[in-house]
Every structure is written in C-alpha cells, then in structure tokens.
Amino acid sequence: MxxxxxxxxxxxxxxxxxxxxxxxxxxxxxxxxxxxxxxxxxxxxxxxxxxxxxxxxxxxxxxxxxxxxxxxxxxxxxxxxxxxxxxxxxxxxxxxxxxxxxxxxxxxxxxxxxxxxxxxxxxxxxxxxxxxxxxxxxxxxxxxxxxxxxxxxxxxxxxxxxxxxxxxxxxxxxxxxxxxxKYLPEQAAIYAEDELTDKNERFLAAELVREKIFRLVGDELPYAVAVEIEKFEVVGNLRRIFVAIIVDKDSQKPMLIGKSGEKMKQISTEARQDMEKLFGGKVYLETWVKVKGGWADDERALKSLGY
The missing domain is CATH 3.40.50.300 (P-loop containing nucleotide triphosphate hydrolases)
Structure with a gap:
C-alpha cells in the first residue's frame, strides 16, 4: 500500500x-x-x-x-x-x-x-x-x-x-x-434516533400557550406573563391539560381575557390546535388567569415555574 x-x-x-x-x-x-x-x-x-x-x-x-x-x-x-x-x-x-x-x-x-x-x-x-x-x-x-x-x-x-x-x-x-x-467530536449518539428534544410534553404545552399570548396580546403584557401547567393527564389518546396563566397585576387580567372572554378563547383554541399537531392526538385544554404580584423578581416563584 x-x-x-x-x-x-x-x-x-x-x-x-x-x-x-x-x-x-x-x-x-x-x-x-x-x-x-x-x-x-x-x-x-x-x-x-x-x-x-x-x-x-x-x-x-x-x-x-x-x-x-x-x-x-x-x-x-x-x-x-x-x-x-x-x-x-x-x-x-x-x-x-x-x-x-x-x-x-x-x-x-x-x-x-x-x-x-x-x-x-x-x-x-x-x-x-x-x-x-x-x-x-x-x-x-x-x-x-x-x-x-x-x-x-x-x-x-x-x-x-x-x-x-x-x-x-x-x-x-x-x-x-x-x-x-466539521467541528463536532467523533463519538456515539447520545440520544435515540427518533428523539427530538430533552423537554417533556408538559413543558412544550406551556410554551405553546405562551407563544399564543406573545402573538395575540399587546406589546408589553406578554413580558409580564408566565404559564404554569397545574395538571397534565393522558387518558388513552386524549391529553387533558389544565393551565394557569400568571400575571403581575389585577389590571392585566381583562387584557388577557378580552371582551366576553374572546381573547382567552382565541389563545386557548390556537394553542390546543398546535398541541394536537405536536402530540399527535386529541387535547382537552382548560385555561384561566391568576394574579401573582412580582413573580418575575421572586426567585422562589421563578424556580417553581422552571426558570
């Protein structure tokens, strides 16, 4: 040779x-x-x-x-x-x-x-x-x-x-x-071939709700909002997801809910449709708004929300 x-x-x-x-x-x-x-x-x-x-x-x-x-x-x-x-x-x-x-x-x-x-x-x-x-x-x-x-x-x-x-x-x-x-090390795969992320469905569901708030609500309010999954159940091919949307002030609640609840209905409907595409099955989604003053500066609250 x-x-x-x-x-x-x-x-x-x-x-x-x-x-x-x-x-x-x-x-x-x-x-x-x-x-x-x-x-x-x-x-x-x-x-x-x-x-x-x-x-x-x-x-x-x-x-x-x-x-x-x-x-x-x-x-x-x-x-x-x-x-x-x-x-x-x-x-x-x-x-x-x-x-x-x-x-x-x-x-x-x-x-x-x-x-x-x-x-x-x-x-x-x-x-x-x-x-x-x-x-x-x-x-x-x-x-x-x-x-x-x-x-x-x-x-x-x-x-x-x-x-x-x-x-x-x-x-x-x-x-x-x-x-x-060119710059990656030679080594075996760390994750299975069909895995797409290290995050679970609870996390992904919360993120999809937060995305709709960013897309559908005014300029500043989304930055004062957090999303918390209070219950996530899988029954056969159905996922039952219960979501609390957390705001900083009482005055922010009506902005999220909208007239006759129309804004919240739109947020929930679009989030549910995206969840069904991502999870490949039917989703029952229930959302509501909670006030937790100063959550973005509260280390304990941030930790509980996954930050």
Missing part, C-alpha cells in the same frame, strides 16, 4: 466516523434563532413570534442523520432592558451555554448590525469555533451586498466560517449542517 492509498483510507474513515456534539444558537433577540432551529428539525419545537425575547428557556433540539447527531441549544436572546431577576437569569443561561458547547452559531440579520449584536458578540471567545450565520439573506437581493457586511464582522471576530441562510425558507441549511459537522 502506498502513502497516497493510506492517506485516502484515512480520509474515508474520517468522513464515515459518527460525530455528535452540541451547538449553541445565539444572537440578539428576534434575529430568527428559534425559526432556524425549527426548520433544521423540520417541525415546530421552539416557539416564535415577532416580539423580541419570546424564548425564555434553554431548549435542546436533536437532529440525527446517518453519520451525525446535532444537539442544538436554542438560547434566550441576550436581554439588555427589562433587567428583572428573570431576565438576569436568562442572560446567565446564555453565558453558561457558551462555555459548554462544541460549536457556536452567531445569528445576525443582514444590514442590521447594531449595538445589540456587538454586545452579544462581546460574550464570545475564540473557543469554541464560532460560525457567523447571516439569516434572512434572501432579502438582500444581490449577494454582493453581503460582502461588506461579512468583511465588517470578520474584522471584529475570528469566525471560523460564514454561512448565509434563510431559516424561514429553509435555504442553505444543508450547507450550514455540513459546516457545523
């Missing part, structure tokens, strides 16, 4: 070796981190809305192929206002995740490079490898418009790779996965 044959065999072994590792998805609020995760997974796992900081929890999304298991960690957007105890904890989650993963995806929007992006960038180190993901690149028109943007960021941080994508349109996601794979 010649040296070239040996080199060729080594290359084949490297390409076929199974890889598994963790990838943090970070960026300022509302750049499309959760949308990116959902489109890579091919299903709606992380909740989304047009409002910043919809994501409050560290969420693991698992994508397994023939030769790789990608463990994506969707993080809350790094929050620079509303700095109550809840948001300080969420920021701590972001910084902690960055020390624990094999690869970081730093997600930005084209032509929107502001101070908020740079503050998140300041949290990153040159270890682990960091890939710049330019989301919504389909809105740029001429791809040449991306070059000045890429050059600016390349001067500010030693990105290992730069990959333009459109999460919403699932454009260039295969190229992104191929790029990520």
């Amino acid at each position: 010649t040296d070239s044959d040996l080199d060729s065999n080594l290359e084949i072994d490297t390409l076929s070796a199974f890889k598994c590792g963790t990838i943090a998805i970070v960026g300022r609020p509302n750049v499309g981190k959760s949308t990116l995760l959902n489109h890579i997974l091919g299903m709606k796992l992380a909740i989304t809305s047009r409002k910043a900081q919809t994501t409050r929890h560290r969420l693991l999304g698992i994508h397994t192929t023939e030769d790789t298991q990608f463990l994506f960690v969707d993080t809350p957007g790094f929050q620079q206002k509303h700095l109550n105890t809840l948001n300080k904890g969420l920021n701590k989650t972001v910084t902690q995740v960055l020390t624990e993963v094999d690869v970081v995806l730093f997600v930005i929007e084209p032509m929107k490079l502001g101070e908020a992006d740079r503050k998140v960038l300041a949290l990153l180190s040159d270890k682990p490898p960091t890939i710049l993901v330019v989301n919504k690149s389909d809105l740029m028109g001429d791809k040449g418009n991306l070059l000045p943007l890429i050059q600016d960021f390349d001067l500010e941080f030693p990105f290992t790779d730069i990959v333009p994508v459109s999460a919403k349109k699932s454009l260039n996601l295969d190229e992104l996965l191929h790029t990520i794979r």
Whole structure:
C-alpha cells in the first residue's frame, strides 16, 4: 500500500466516523434563532413570534442523520432592558451555554448590525469555533451586498466560517449542517434516533400557550406573563391539560381575557390546535388567569415555574 492509498483510507474513515456534539444558537433577540432551529428539525419545537425575547428557556433540539447527531441549544436572546431577576437569569443561561458547547452559531440579520449584536458578540471567545450565520439573506437581493457586511464582522471576530441562510425558507441549511459537522467530536449518539428534544410534553404545552399570548396580546403584557401547567393527564389518546396563566397585576387580567372572554378563547383554541399537531392526538385544554404580584423578581416563584 502506498502513502497516497493510506492517506485516502484515512480520509474515508474520517468522513464515515459518527460525530455528535452540541451547538449553541445565539444572537440578539428576534434575529430568527428559534425559526432556524425549527426548520433544521423540520417541525415546530421552539416557539416564535415577532416580539423580541419570546424564548425564555434553554431548549435542546436533536437532529440525527446517518453519520451525525446535532444537539442544538436554542438560547434566550441576550436581554439588555427589562433587567428583572428573570431576565438576569436568562442572560446567565446564555453565558453558561457558551462555555459548554462544541460549536457556536452567531445569528445576525443582514444590514442590521447594531449595538445589540456587538454586545452579544462581546460574550464570545475564540473557543469554541464560532460560525457567523447571516439569516434572512434572501432579502438582500444581490449577494454582493453581503460582502461588506461579512468583511465588517470578520474584522471584529475570528469566525471560523460564514454561512448565509434563510431559516424561514429553509435555504442553505444543508450547507450550514455540513459546516457545523466539521467541528463536532467523533463519538456515539447520545440520544435515540427518533428523539427530538430533552423537554417533556408538559413543558412544550406551556410554551405553546405562551407563544399564543406573545402573538395575540399587546406589546408589553406578554413580558409580564408566565404559564404554569397545574395538571397534565393522558387518558388513552386524549391529553387533558389544565393551565394557569400568571400575571403581575389585577389590571392585566381583562387584557388577557378580552371582551366576553374572546381573547382567552382565541389563545386557548390556537394553542390546543398546535398541541394536537405536536402530540399527535386529541387535547382537552382548560385555561384561566391568576394574579401573582412580582413573580418575575421572586426567585422562589421563578424556580417553581422552571426558570
């Protein structure tokens, strides 16, 4: 066997070796981190809305192929206002995740490079490898418009790779996965092939209710709301889910309930429909509003709510 044959065999072994590792998805609020995760997974796992900081929890999304298991960690957007105890904890989650993963995806929007992006960038180190993901690149028109943007960021941080994508349109996601794979360690899969997340159905149900509140209620109120599953029963193919929506003040209750209960009915109906799609079965959903003053600054309340 010649040296070239040996080199060729080594290359084949490297390409076929199974890889598994963790990838943090970070960026300022509302750049499309959760949308990116959902489109890579091919299903709606992380909740989304047009409002910043919809994501409050560290969420693991698992994508397994023939030769790789990608463990994506969707993080809350790094929050620079509303700095109550809840948001300080969420920021701590972001910084902690960055020390624990094999690869970081730093997600930005084209032509929107502001101070908020740079503050998140300041949290990153040159270890682990960091890939710049330019989301919504389909809105740029001429791809040449991306070059000045890429050059600016390349001067500010030693990105290992730069990959333009459109999460919403699932454009260039295969190229992104191929790029990520280069930096993952060779090891066996940690999760079963058919697992999609480490979160249970109770968590996912609460998140879907919270998503509808973010989408259907005014600008500020969703940030003062928490969702608590008080009872979750599975009877055959039916899930009976009882949900308390927690607000900070009595004056916020009517905003959630709406005239003749119409707003709450819409929140519940849309959340139930999404739960039935996700869980693959019928759902009976009952919701009500509770007042718990100062919950976002109460460490005991935050812990009970899973923060």
